[in-house]
Amino acid sequence: MPGIAVSTETRPRDWLEKAELHGSVSEPVLDTMNFLNEITHRYPDAISFAPGRPCDASFDPEQVIGHVRRYLDHLAERGGSPDDVRTALYQYGPTAGLIRDIIADSLRVDENMDVPAESILVTVGAQEAMLLVLRALVADPDDVLLVSSPCYVGITGAARLLDVRVRPVEEREDGFSAADLEAAVREELAGGRRPRVFYVVPDHSNPSGATMGARAREDLLRLAERYDFLILEDSPYRLVSPGTPLPTLKSLDRTRRVVHVGSYSKTLFPGARVGFVVADQRVRDADGGERLLAAELTKIKSMVTVNTSPLGQAAVAGALLGAQGRLSQLNAGAAARYGGSMREMLRQLDARLPEARRTALGVSWNEPSGGFFLTLRVPFTVDNEQLASCAQDFGVLWTPMTHFHPGGGGDHAIRLSTSSLTPAEIHEGTARLVRFVEARCAAL
Amino acid sequence: MPGIAVSTETRPRDWLEKAELHGSVSEPVLDTMNFLNEITHRYPDAISFAPGRPCDASFDPEQVIGHVRRYLDHLAERGGSPDDVRTALYQYGPTAGLIRDIIADSLRVDENMDVPAESILVTVGAQEAMLLVLRALVADPDDVLLVSSPCYVGITGAARLLDVRVRPVEEREDGFSAADLEAAVREELAGGRRPRVFYVVPDHSNPSGATMGARAREDLLRLAERYDFLILEDSPYRLVSPGTPLPTLKSLDRTRRVVHVGSYSKTLFPGARVGFVVADQRVRDADGGERLLAAELTKIKSMVTVNTSPLGQAAVAGALLGAQGRLSQLNAGAAARYGGSMREMLRQLDARLPEARRTALGVSWNEPSGGFFLTLRVPFTVDNEQLASCAQDFGVLWTPMTHFHPGGGGDHAIRLSTSSLTPAEIHEGTARLVRFVEARCAAL
Numbered sequence: 008m009p010g011i012a013v014s015t016e017t018r019p020r021d022w023l024e025k026a027e028l029h030g031s032v033s034e035p036v037l038d039t040m041n042f043l044n045e046i047t048h049r050y051p052d053a054i055s056f057a058p059g060r061p062c063d064a065s066f067d068p069e070q071v072i073g074h075v076r077r078y079l080d081h082l083a084e085r086g087g088s089p090d091d092v093r094t095a096l097y098q099y100g101p102t103a104g105l106i107r108d109i110i111a112d113s114l115r116v117d118e119n120m121d122v123p124a125e126s127i128l129v130t131v132g133a134q135e136a137m138l139l140v141l142r143a144l145v146a147d148p149d150d151v152l153l154v155s156s157p158c159y160v161g162i163t164g165a166a167r168l169l170d171v172r173v174r175p176v177e178e179r180e181d182g183f184s185a186a187d188l189e190a191a192v193r194e195e196l197a198g199g200r201r202p203r204v205f206y207v208v209p210d211h212s213n214p215s216g217a218t219m220g221a222r223a224r225e226d227l228l229r230l231a232e233r234y235d236f237l238i239l240e241d242s243p244y245r246l247v248s249p250g251t252p253l254p255t256l257k258s259l260d261r262t263r264r265v266v267h268v269g270s271y272s273k274t275l276f277p278g279a280r281v282g283f284v285v286a287d288q289r290v291r292d293a294d295g296g297e298r299l300l301a302a303e304l305t306k307i308k309s310m311v312t313v314n315t316s317p318l319g320q321a322a323v324a325g326a327l328l329g330a331q332g333r334l335s336q337l338n339a340g341a342a343a344r345y346g347g348s349m350r351e352m353l354r355q356l357d358a359r360l361p362e363a364r365r366t367a368l369g370v371s372w373n374e375p376s377g378g379f380f381l382t383l384r385v386p387f388t389v390d391n392e393q394l395a396s397c398a399q400d401f402g403v404l405w406t407p408m409t410h411f412h413p414g415g416g417g418d419h420a421i422r423l424s425t426s427s428l429t430p431a432e433i434h435e436g437t438a439r440l441v442r443f444v445e446a447r448c449a450a451l
Numbered sequence: 452m453p454g455i456a457v458s459t460e461t462r463p464r465d466w467l468e469k470a471e472l473h474g475s476v477s478e479p480v481l482d483t484m485n486f487l488n489e490i491t492h493r494y495p496d497a498i499s500f501a502p503g504r505p506c507d508a509s510f511d512p513e514q515v516i517g518h519v520r521r522y523l524d525h526l527a528e529r530g531g532s533p534d535d536v537r538t539a540l541y542q543y544g545p546t547a548g549l550i551r552d553i554i555a556d557s558l559r560v561d562e563n564m565d566v567p568a569e570s571i572l573v574t575v576g577a578q579e580a581m582l583l584v585l586r587a588l589v590a591d592p593d594d595v596l597l598v599s600s601p602c603y604v605g606i607t608g609a610a611r612l613l614d615v616r617v618r619p620v621e622e623r624e625d626g627f628s629a630a631d632l633e634a635a636v637r638e639e640l641a642g643g644r645r646p647r648v649f650y651v652v653p654d655h656s657n658p659s660g661a662t663m664g665a666r667a668r669e670d671l672l673r674l675a676e677r678y679d680f681l682i683l684e685d686s687p688y689r690l691v692s693p694g695t696p697l698p699t700l701k702s703l704d705r706t707r708r709v710v711h712v713g714s715y716s717k718t719l720f721p722g723a724r725v726g727f728v729v730a731d732q733r734v735r736d737a738d739g740g741e742r743l744l745a746a747e748l749t750k751i752k753s754m755v756t757v758n759t760s761p762l763g764q765a766a767v768a769g770a771l772l773g774a775q776g777r778l779s780q781l782n783a784g785a786a787a788r789y790g791g792s793m794r795e796m797l798r799q800l801d802a803r804l805p806e807a808r809r810t811a812l813g814v815s816w817n818e819p820s821g822g823f824f825l826t827l828r829v830p831f832t833v834d835n836e837q838l839a840s841c842a843q844d845f846g847v848l849w850t851p852m853t854h855f856h857p858g859g860g861g862d863h864a865i866r867l868s869t870s871s872l873t874p875a876e877i878h879e880g881t882a883r884l885v886r887f888v889e890a891r892c893a894a895l
Contacts, residue, residue: 061542063538063542068537072519072520093512096722098722099721161754161757276540277541277544278540278760278762280762281760309608310582310608311609312755312756314724315724316575316724317722318722318723318724318760319724319760
């Protein structure tokens with residue numbers, strides 16, 4: 008049959024188009040993923056700097072089973088009867104989550120973030136947390152979500168799903184600029200719109216790799232206070248990066264300006280699909296009473312996923328309990344490995360394109376101290392076509408930065424991911440990448 | 452501090468109100484749950500006919516671990532390398548799900564539902580599936596979601612989250628009426644609106660307990676064809692009910708009018724948070740090409756939860772593999788137990804309120820052959836206040852049917868759930884319930 012819309016005569020053609028229109032809200036992400044998957048499939052021998060996924064080389068499925076058992080034992084040690092333990096794993100469980108106290112303890116010891124368990128909502132990864140926060144806080148057509156751009160496609164996708172207006176604030180080459188954010192906020196206000204939330208990944212950002220400095224963090228918090236917007240902090244890479252990270256925005260937050268989104272996908276394993284949001288802001292009830300924003304988010308979650316899998320929560324909780332909440336220590340080895348890959352990438356780029364040469368070509372890159380990503384800037388235009396021909400002619404894959412610019416732009420930048428490559432792959436992959444860059448520059 | 456809205460002077464008070472407005476979209480559900488939880492907590496000795504949760508008496512956490520292991524072994528037997536198996540459990544995995552083929556096989560052997568795996572999307576329970584379907588298919592302010600009323604709060608909550616217009620179609624005492632649905636469809640069309648989707652639980656409905664007859668199923672399919680709307684079929688109770696169920700609407704669907712939502716929360720365990728949607732409708736691409744609706748839903752899912760926990764999927768897949776896909780056989784014991792509880796409830800009601808007596812009082816109830824719920828109709832008004840005083844004075848809990856009527860109404864009906872009570876509790880609970888009913892009738 009030719010498709011819903013034309014399967015009968017009684018419905019105008021625009022029915023399908025409308026459905027399409029809505030069905031396609033998230034194309035930027037999935038089309039990017041599909042295109043990269045398709046290219047990767049077509050060139051199996053290409054070395055890929057594209058995927059941002061964590062490395063699973065040291066993962067053993069038995070670890071997960073051990074984590075689940077540890078959590079169930081913990082419930083029993085805490086006085087849970089066999090029925091209680093069985094019910095905890097079997098039933099739906101509370102919408103806000105089973106393991107909020109364990110997460111709160113971990114944030115306290117690992118992130119110096121002292122928040123009550125009631126201000127935490129366990130979510131199906133950071134993605135659901137972003138969706139819930141936007142749904143709760145951005146209500147009016149004039150409300151604006153500000154995003155540091157280039158930015159993670161998850162936040163812009165959630166915004167499109169909810170028809171939320173997005174205002175990109177372009178990063179400088181050295182990352183976030185409070186002055187640029189303030190200018191954008193003033194412009195929105197002058198246009199009669201109301202900036203509600205500013206989304207940012209302060210540490211080793213996906214996609215650029217930029218990290219916000221200590222001074223910039225204080226400036227951002229002051230701006231949020233001054234212009235009365237909230238900061239949506241998403242920081243999945245800080246505990247899998249070497250060295251001591253700067254304090255989270257949330258741990259510096261004195262006036263409840265920061266909603267902190269957390270993910271266990273990089274620090275534990277993505278397959279658990281467990282994240283969380285810290286929302287300790289007080290909001291007023293319809294009847295004038297006060298409650299935590301987390302309680303409002305919980306209401307919305309009950310309409311999105313009802314609750315987060317107790318099985319996934321058990322796996323996460325067991326891992327946290329086994330590490331006394333110290334994900335940083337649990338990830339010390341992974342952080343060293345990821346950091347080593349990033350340094351190797353930077354070494355290889357520098358060896359193949361020394362200062363004088365890259366300056367002559369008009370090529371540059373930033374130098375993240377951790378995280379999964381860095382930005383390579385080139386003097387030629389970068390798009391999917393360039394990627395396809397690069398895969399075919401040079402055997403190397405990467406992501407055009409254009410995919411991460413909601414307002415357009417980024418067409419002279421490339422996102423390189425080092426998270427899932429071996430040193431040997433980085434060595435050979437960089438050689439291929441530089442051959443591609445040299446060839447394109449020569450053709451200018 | 453007094454709350455976001457008044458924490459600075461620079462933001463009008465309506466900011467919070469707007470946030471509240473949006474944060475409170477799902478109040479009907481969660482407020483109901485909160486109220487029931489609160490009442491239950493306040494009267495611990497009360498017998499509760501309120502919760503609709505499945506019974507976990509025969510559940511053992513070790514079963515889950517066994518299911519996960521079975522699925523991993525299955526991957527290895529199917530030629531997966533140790534790396535493949537590790538990656539399947541560890542990584543995000545495909546947005547559409549890891550276990551679509553296993554679900555498709557199960558639907559074929561258990562439900563005579565022959566659909567390609569590509570038409571299946573694995574979701575975080577049925578709730579996410581409903582949200583995705585509404586987001587994809589209901590695009591225009593004039594589009595209407597029709598719901599059989601009283602109806603499950605999950606669908607109306609998802610509709611409110613997405614600002615989707617809902618038109619309730621009231622059930623008769625004997626359940627769904629195609630004539631009433633057609634009248635509602637015509638009225639919407641006459642009003643310039645476009646009915647897109649009709650949501651219904653055809654088997655042992657939550658909340659009423661009604662089951663749609665064979666003839667009514669055919670009538671409904673013809674109506675959908677004639678008026679070009681889709682049917683959203685949600686049927687979580689059929690395989691945990693005694694006897695041979697009527698065919699699903701999807702298995703009767705010859706023209707791809709039915710989007711079928713599935714849940715493993717009652718047949719396996721809610722803690723997995725795994726459901727699915729069968730969406731084999733063909734929709735046209737922006738470029739005029741065709742694709743399955745399931746692919747459109749997958750795009751939207753990538754913005755809601757990215758993917759469903761591979762750990763939860765592994766637990767479900769292992770259980771399905773262990774039962775050769777036959778959930779019906781796996782649940783034969785549970786179905787007999789649930790059916791026995793329902794029959795015991797009906798026996799107790801009949802014994803305490805025989806025909807003549809209940810007629811004199813103006814009390815009646817339906818007689819479901821399975822499922823978790825039945826409807827008790829009474830001559831007095833039923834609301835939360837009545838519930839609270841019933842809990843205090845008679846020691847028995849239930850759910851006012853008003854909570855399940857999106858368009859208002861149901862204030863002379865009570866939802867009774869028998870799913871998690873023992874025969875002894877049903878015996879004593881019914882005695883208390885009848886004392887309450889007799890007392891209220893006497894006071895009229």
